[in-house]
Amino acid sequence: MIQIEINDPQYAQKVKIAQSLYQVIDPELFVNIIDLGLVYNIIYTDNTITIIMTLSTPHCPLGDAITSGVNNALSVHFPGHAVTVQLVWEPKWNFEMMTAEGKKLLGIA
Amino acid sequence: MADINIAKAPKSYAVLPFYAVGSLFFLTLSTLLVFSHQTLLTQFLHPHILAIVHATTLGWVTMVIFGASYQLLPVICERNLFSNILALVSFFGLLSGVILLIIAFWFFLTGFWMITGGTLVVLAAILYFINVTVTAKKCNKHAIQKCFMISAGFWLLVTTVMGLLIAIHLKYPLFNTNQLQLIALHAHVGFAGWFLQLITGVSSKLVPMFLLSRNKPEKYLQLAFLLQNTGLLIFFFAAIVGLWNNIVWIGYLLVIAGVVYWLLYIIAAFKSRIRKPLDFQMRFTFLSLIFLVLALFLLPFIMHSWPMPYIQLYGLLVLMGWLSGIILGQTFKTLPFIVWNYHYKSLNGRVRVPLPKQLYREILVKWNFYFFIAALMLMCAGLLLQVNMLFLVGSIFWLLIAIVFVWNVFDILLHKTKKSDSN
Structure with missing residues (x-):
């Protein structure tokens, strides 16, 4: 799961980005991608935002919808930034990466 | 870190018509079943029963499986579907073929209508097999599910060609063998080749995905693939040469062993599921x-x-x-x-x-x-x-x-x- 350090110079922006990403739901699991632990890193510059993330299943049938969701959510809150979603399969996602809230939402806590 | 391109879902016309028409065939066969209930109690090769069986296997089950396969194949193979157009043509082939077959069986119109229906279904099976094979061929990653999809497509082709030959045989006799055994062979190649292998492959991907399972013992699936196909090949060739009471049993036992390994895989996925309810x-x-x-x-x-x-x-x-x-x-x-x-x-995350x-x-x-x-x-x-x-x-x-x-x-x-x- 993503950790944003309080001493990160872009702490405020990254928190705002993470908050925007709470609106992106994995339609199969009905849980947002932050609580699922799918977002690994956020790279923020003055003009660009890069989201490094994974999917719960490689080539998840709804993967396209999730990555579009990331673009959509960020384009609303950061209209001046070019958004890139970088999908990675390493490290492989597992249930331990979910937040406590995510586990609760999924009924497995 | 590599930027990975994810496969796009197939076009809606390559998937949704199969679900729509498949469900309507389900309604049709269920209505026919009510009207033929008395016949079914006493006979199993009555024309009305043959019509219902083909409405079920082709119009309902195969129709929905085609649609689901075109959607799931890119997920399993991690590549886009080879051709949406071929998928659509296979839909029209299957639809027209099944309609002709149901009518031909119900009124037992052997000859032109039955043979034409059978030919259209074979055409649909060929197009399906091409789409599955080419999509899977482009996939670099080895996945046992891919092997099941290809073998199922192959056995569908064998089943439909056999069905067409039987339809021709009813009008222009081709074989000297017992007709009942020919029909049994046709039915069981469809059962253990097409349906069983397709469902084994697809379920082994979907069940752990839906249950969020930790344990997915791939070795069981590899054994299932080997045993189901070896058993079916032995069964097929034994039946062709007329060894119904001997070697055909070995084929049966191997297929059963293949089913057991698949079920063991499903049980392992079930037991290790994160999603309990x-x-x-x-x-x-x-x-x-x-x-x-x-x-x-x-x-x-x-x-x-x-x-x-x-x-x-x-x-x-x-x-x-x-x-x-x-x-x-x-x-x-x-x-x-x-x-x-x-x-x-396109709206996710925006509204x-x-x-x-x-x-x-x-x-x-x-x-x-x-x-x-x-x-x-x-x-x-x-x-x-x-x-x-x-x-x-x-x-x-x-x-x-x-x-x-x-x-x-x-x-x-x-x-x-x-x-x-x-x-």
Whole structure:
């Protein structure tokens, strides 16, 4: 799961980005991608935002919808930034990466 | 870190018509079943029964499986579908072929209509096989599910060609063999080659995905693939050369062993699931597997002496219990997501959108689960006790399932985009 350090110079922006990403739901699991632990890193510059993330299943049938969701959510809150979603399969996602809230939402806590 | 391109979902016209028409065939066969209930109690090769069996295997089960496969193949192969157009042409081939076959069987019009229907179905099977093979060939990653999809497509082709030859044989005799054995071979290549292998491959991907399973012992699947195919090849060639009472049993036992390994894989996925509560879609799936096991226990007795009504009972367990059961549940694990993707993919994260499960009525799936149990219990009891009324009530329950299912499916298919601003 993503950790944003309080001493990160872009702490405020990254928190705002993470908050925007709470609106992106994995339609199969009905849980947002932050609580699922799918977002690994956020790279923020003055003009660009890069989201490094994974999917719960490689080539998840709804993967396209999730990555579009990331673009959509960020384009609303950061209209001046070019958004890139970088999908990675390493490290492989597992249930331990979910937040406590995510586990609760999924009924497995 | 590599930027990975994810496969795009196939075009809606390559998937949705199969679900729409498949559900309508389900309604058709269920209606025909009510009208033919008396015939089914006493005969199994009556023209009306043949029409219902082909409406079930081709119009209902194969139709929905084609649609689901075109959607799932890119997920399994991690590549886009080779051709959406071929998928659409296969739809028209299968649709027109099945309609002709149902009419030809019902009125027993051997010759032109039956042969034309059979030819169109073979054409659809060829197009399906091309699409599956080329899509899978482009996939660099080895996945056992891919092997099952290809082998299932191959056995579908063998099944449909055999069916066409039997249709020709009915008008222009080609074979000297016992006609009943030819039909049994045709049916079991379809059962153990097409349906079993396709369902083994697809379920081994979907069940752990839906249950969020930790344990997925791939070795079991590899053994399942090897045993099912070796068994089927032995069965096929033994039957071709007429060794029905000897080597054919080895084939049967190997296929059974292949089924056992697949079920062990499913059990491992089930036991290691993170998602503990089972929704009704998954309950349908697990219940359908029980009907498959019952059918496989019954098979040796049928192979031995072809007694009635056990042969009809076997057909009921395979076609209604196993195949229909799995589709009645899994349709609502796939179709709402497919339709949701077309409507809301571009809106996700921008506005508040409904969830896929809000595209249909979950309560109807629950009702259908209980109707399904009632219908099968009544029909099985009616067959075994030879009580017409029990079978009739069971078939009426079955028709009720079809009506509820079609209602729910068309609720999804005719969904209109709904959105509300969340910002």
